[in-house]
Amino acid sequence: EPEVTQTPSHQVTQMGQEVILRCVPISNHLYFYWYRQILGQKVEFLVSFYNNEISEKSEIFDDQFSVERPDGSNFTLKIRSTKLEDSAMYFCASSEGYYQQFFGPGTRLTVL
Amino acid sequence: AQKVTQAQTEISVVEKEDVTLDCVYETRDTTYYLFWYKQPPSGELVFLIRRNSFDEQNEISGRYSWNFQKSTSSFNFTITASQVVDSAVYFCALSEVDYEGAQKLVFGQGTRLTINP
Numbered sequence: 001e002p003e004v005t006q007t008p009s010h011q012v013t014q015m016g017q018e019v020i021l022r023c024v025p026i027s028n029h030l031y032f033y034w035y036r037q038i039l040g041q042k043v044e045f046l047v048s049f050y051n052n053e054i055s056e057k058s059e060i061f062d063d064q065f066s067v068e069r070p071d072g073s074n075f076t077l078k079i080r081s082t083k084l085e086d087s088a089m090y091f092c093a094s095s096e097g098y099y100q101q102f103f104g105p106g107t108r109l110t111v112l
Numbered sequence: 113a114q115k116v117t118q119a120q121t122e123i124s125v126v127e128k129e130d131v132t133l134d135c136v137y138e139t140r141d142t143t144y145y146l147f148w149y150k151q152p153p154s155g156e157l158v159f160l161i162r163r164n165s166f167d168e169q170n171e172i173s174g175r176y177s178w179n180f181q182k183s184t185s186s187f188n189f190t191i192t193a194s195q196v197v198d199s200a201v202y203f204c205a206l207s208e209v210d211y212e213g214a215q216k217l218v219f220g221q222g223t224r225l226t227i228n229p
Contacts, residue, residue, distance in 0.1 A: 031214045042221045043157070043203060048214040055214040091157060097213045100147075103157040 002026045004104035006092050012110045013082055021077045021107045023092030032075045033093040033101060034067065036060065043091065049075065082111045114139045116206050118220035125194055126228050133189045133223045135204030141165075146180065146187045147205040147217065157203070163187065194227045201225070 005024045013019050025032050034046040048055040049067055057065075066078045075094075079086055089108050093101040115138040125131050137146065148160040161171065163180050171178045175195075179188045191198055201222045207215040 033214075033217075035217070043205075043217075043219040045216050045218065048210070048216060050212050050214050055212050056210055056216055089155060095215065097215075100159050100162050101215065101217060102159070103149075105156045108155075 002102075004092055004094055004102050006090075006104035006107050008107060009105065010108045010110070012112065015084060015111055016081050019079050019082055019109065021079075021090050021092075021109070023075045023077070023104055024073050025075055025092065025094030026102055027073070029094035029096055029102075031055075031095045031097060031101075032067075032069070033095075034077045035091045035093065035103075037089045037091065037106075038085075039088070046077075046090075079109075082109075084111050087111045114141075114144075114206050114208055114218045116204050116218055116220035118202075118204055118223050120223045121221070122224045122226070124226040124228060127196055128193050130190060130192050131194050131225065133191075133202050133204075133225065135187045135189065135220060137185050137187065137204070137206045139185075139206060139208075141208065143209070145207040145209075145215070147207065148178065148187075148189050149203045149205060149219075151201040151203065151222070153200070160189075191225075194225075196227045196229055199225060199227045 007022045032049040037043045046061045047057045064080045089106045091106045092104040095101045117136045144165045146163045150158040175192045177190045201224045203222045204220045205217045
């Protein structure tokens with residue numbers, strides 16, 4: 001069964017460093033998403049991406065964040081200058097549209 | 113703005129008991145979708161069910177059942193004869209759909225369910 005994959009599973013970085021979180025969505029899906037979950041809290045929407053551009057972004061998704069689909073298979077989330085409060089689990093998801101979003105296993109980001 | 117409320121932060125029951133997780137939502141959209149996801153201790157999000165706003169039929173899948181009531185804006189989830197493996201955090205979610213078809217999921221705070229042997 002096709003699945004969304006994410007790498008790395010755990011990323012540790014120093015405050016102020018740039019990180020890139022990688023995702024490989026399901027191949028025939030058209031919509032891509034990033035969500036964030038701070039430890040013990042709810043899952044929060046960050047951004048949706050369709051047709052090679054951002055469809056919607058939340059207030060959390062400020063200028064420090066960017067997304068890219070550099071080739072036909074990868075979907076990346078970049079945080080330019082990480083802060084302590086960026087420590088969270090980041091989930092990538094993809095969907096065909098008005099259907100279920102398939103989530104990846106998540107990348108745990110720890111900012112020291 | 114859309115909102116999902118899961119008032120039960122934590123529930124603890126003994127194995128084989130039935131348990132109901134509550135979910136209340138707010139939306140101005142006439143077309144929307146509701147979801148339940150399970151997050152086991154390993155951390156991944158496991159899809160359980162999706163309902164659209166036009167389908168109020170209750171659904172049963174094995175020991176799981178869902179009660180969707182538009183009149184009270186609720187989408188409750190019941191586990192019958194609970195098992196230890198059901199222990200997890202359960203999230204209810206509501207989706208907004210934008211004009212391009214992208215769905216933004218709005219999650220509730222989650223309910224931590226512990227099933228004791």
